[in-house]
Amino acid sequence: MSKWIGPVISCHEISKFYPVGDGLFALRDVDIEVEEGWFVAIMGPSGSGKSTLLNILGGIDRPSHGEVILKGRKFSRLSEDDLAVMRRTEIGMVFQFFNLLPELTAVENIGFPMRLAGYKDKEISERVQYLMESVGLSDRQNHYPSELSGGEQQRVAICRALATKPSVVLADEPTGNLDSARSKEIMELFARFNKEERQTFIVATHDPSFLDYADLVIKIRDGEVIERSDKHGTLI
Amino acid sequence: MDFSKLAVTEVRRNPTRTRIAVLASALAAMIVILLRIIPEGYPVGIAMPERTYTGGDIVIFPAQSPLSSAENSALVLRDWQGSDWQSQILYYFPDIVKTGYLCKEECMGWRAMVPKDVMTAISDIPNVKSAYSYIALPCLVNTGDAIIPAILRGFYEQPAYPLEPYIAKPGNFFSEYSVEDKEAIIPKQTKGLEDLRAGKMLHVTIPEPKVTEFVSQGGKVSQHIGTDWENATEYSLKIIGTYSIQIGEEIDYEAWSNSSSPQPPMIPVYWNRPEVLVSAELFEEIVRDTCSDFDPKYLESFSSLFPTYQITLTVDNMSRIRETTRLVREALGSDYGVYAVPEALNATSSQGHVVMPPDLHKLFSALIIGFSAIVVAGNIYIVVVQQKRKIGLFRVVGATSKDILQYVLTLVAYVSLLGTCIGGVLGNLLYLLSFLGSDMEFKTWFSQALSDFGVIAGLSVAVSLGIGFAIAYWASRLPCSEVLSRE
Numbered sequence: 057m058s059k060w061i062g063p064v065i066s067c068h069e070i071s072k073f074y075p076v077g078d079g080l081f082a083l084r085d086v087d088i089e090v091e092e093g094w095f096v097a098i099m100g101p102s103g104s105g106k107s108t109l110l111n112i113l114g115g116i117d118r119p120s121h122g123e124v125i126l127k128g129r130k131f132s133r134l135s136e137d138d139l140a141v142m143r144r145t146e147i148g149m150v151f152q153f154f155n156l157l158p159e160l161t162a163v164e165n166i167g168f169p170m171r172l173a174g175y176k177d178k179e180i181s182e183r184v185q186y187l188m189e190s191v192g193l194s195d196r197q198n199h200y201p202s203e204l205s206g207g208e209q210q211r212v213a214i215c216r217a218l219a220t221k222p223s224v225v226l227a228d229e230p231t232g233n234l235d236s237a238r239s240k241e242i243m244e245l246f247a248r249f250n251k252e253e254r255q256t257f258i259v260a261t262h263d264p265s266f267l268d269y270a271d272l273v274i275k276i277r278d279g280e281v282i283e284r285s286d287k288h289g290t291l292i
Numbered sequence: 293m294d295f296s297k298l299a300v301t302e303v304r305r306n307p308t309r310t311r312i313a314v315l316a317s318a319l320a321a322m323i324v325i326l327l328r329i330i331p332e333g334y335p336v337g338i339a340m341p342e343r344t345y346t347g348g349d350i351v352i353f354p355a356q357s358p359l360s361s362a363e364n365s366a367l368v369l370r371d372w373q374g375s376d377w378q379s380q381i382l383y384y385f386p387d388i389v390k391t392g393y394l395c396k397e398e399c400m401g402w403r404a405m406v407p408k409d410v411m412t413a414i415s416d417i418p419n420v421k422s423a424y425s426y427i428a429l430p431c432l433v434n435t436g437d438a439i440i441p442a443i444l445r446g447f448y449e450q451p452a453y454p455l456e457p458y459i460a461k462p463g464n465f466f467s468e469y470s471v472e473d474k475e476a477i478i479p480k481q482t483k484g485l486e487d488l489r490a491g492k493m494l495h496v497t498i499p500e501p502k503v504t505e506f507v508s509q510g511g512k513v514s515q516h517i518g519t520d521w522e523n524a525t526e527y528s529l530k531i532i533g534t535y536s537i538q539i540g541e542e543i544d545y546e547a548w549s550n551s552s553s554p555q556p557p558m559i560p561v562y563w564n565r566p567e568v569l570v571s572a573e574l575f576e577e578i579v580r581d582t583c584s585d586f587d588p589k590y591l592e593s594f595s596s597l598f599p600t601y602q603i604t605l606t607v608d609n610m611s612r613i614r615e616t617t618r619l620v621r622e623a624l625g626s627d628y629g630v631y632a633v634p635e636a637l638n639a640t641s642s643q644g645h646v647v648m649p650p651d652l653h654k655l656f657s658a659l660i661i662g663f664s665a666i667v668v669a670g671n672i673y674i675v676v677v678q679q680k681r682k683i684g685l686f687r688v689v690g691a692t693s694k695d696i697l698q699y700v701l702t703l704v705a706y707v708s709l710l711g712t713c714i715g716g717v718l719g720n721l722l723y724l725l726s727f728l729g730s731d732m733e734f735k736t737w738f739s740q741a742l743s744d745f746g747v748i749a750g751l752s753v754a755v756s757l758g759i760g761f762a763i764a765y766w767a768s769r770l771p772c773s774e775v776l777s778r779e
Contacts, residue, residue, distance in 0.1 A: 114688070136687075136693070136769070137694075140692050144690030149689075157682065159302050159305040159306075160298075160301075169690055172691060172695075
């Protein structure tokens, strides 16, 4: 398999305009380039456009203007179904409210994207087993989401996002619904997988603790990038 | 990934919602089945004198088929070349002698029908109970004072429509010795026959009937029954009673003009057709006696092979007679005129004294089916809308439109099929209650219930899948970002 050289994901002059009232720009001319294996933190207050940016990067929302490119593939040229198929293997998503399928067990939830992507049962079983052990949920395999705590549900959601070893993991306020102890666990999990599997993480948050792990910090306000820096605060 | 399996799991793990959705589908299926309870016909007692005298509920003539405004084939106007004794068509359509009748160019026209052919063509139609030929010959009644033209009719006794109420007392209906005693019942209102009473003898002259075959205008071989008065036979029949069929009443203008009352006096109107009734068995014997060179094929089975110009059908359930008449009409085609007796009465202005109930069945059907469709559509919509968030999530983890479609259609089909089964059983059980209070046979009910079930199940699943497909299509295009951002 040939290796992709260059930014794993980038966006150019992304704008998102909602024609409500006098019109509202959720994002305006955002340019980002993220290299493979980076841990990116997108910081900003509520309503600043973080979630919109993540949705556009994940191909589940379309920009009003601009282009997103994932490993050389331009999103604007892909249909909704093409984007969905691409997400199976290239993008994993983690949400604030976990969004697990309530009728599936933890194991089934994690294996779900792998089944969609066409993995064999043995591969699914091995990968799910590995992930559950990694996040300390081996004893919770056959529990339904309603039988798990918030932290456990988020760990299952992270495992699901990582199951197909996607190029990019997008996390939208992953600790927003957890206490500080559970939040730290999640952050450490992200950091571990970032190192071990060289996966790229883009995390939208307003939790400053993430800064310790980030290779790149992007600050957004009112839909515009106001600052780019490394984890030491050095402007880029 | 098997999205069908996932949909079934989803349905099972949400029992409350599933129960409500299934209940709504069941209700929709049930009320569609219960449509059958709404009468599609006429009240039981409507046009009873005519039905009794004609001998059934539906009358079939070999011409004068009802024409539809949707008719698009060439029509021709033909003269009616029949005789009054052949059938009762002149009672129902008295103008046919003057105006003729419109029919399709290829129609066979007025001819004698073979009862067996008609019975074979309509044998599968539900609600048809029995069929009878109108068997008659012209005759001359010698009263001693005068020779009165009349019609000798072989009368089939029908338990559902007894003639007794119309027989003047003292008098009887045919006894078990009707053939040996040559019993006859004569019309009380026929001019010249008024003085004849039960117990007296009736002297009649009957021509020899001759069946002739001819090639009709449609190119098919048909029959006519002719009469040969030169080979007439005289019979002496024993009068056992007289009858009078009152078909309505009218204003007696003469009496009113001499009266000071504001209310007009009414006088009864009788069916004054001069039919001398003998039992069907006696009629058959008379025909066998009088025919010297009759083709034996017509006499092999008199009731099913002897040609006739009128066939009457009785039905199991009068409330379904409109539908039954339509089915008989479709089965026989345009060579036959098929009418429910009340409809035939209503079709002619001179005899239109029957007040026809409005045909609300179609309106009710449309309302009920519309209502059911809305229930099913609403039900499906709610089920799918509740899945919006999940569908958004499916999209995020990589489900395509096809996957979503498969998921939603399985969900919808499961609920609809289960609901239809429950509704079908409940609807048919309720329908059974209406059947217990009707004159329908169990076998008829059961076959109707089965066919209803098949049709409703098919329709319900088809409608659900149709609506489900539209909703699934919509669902598969839901912007998942918007869906997932809500909590």
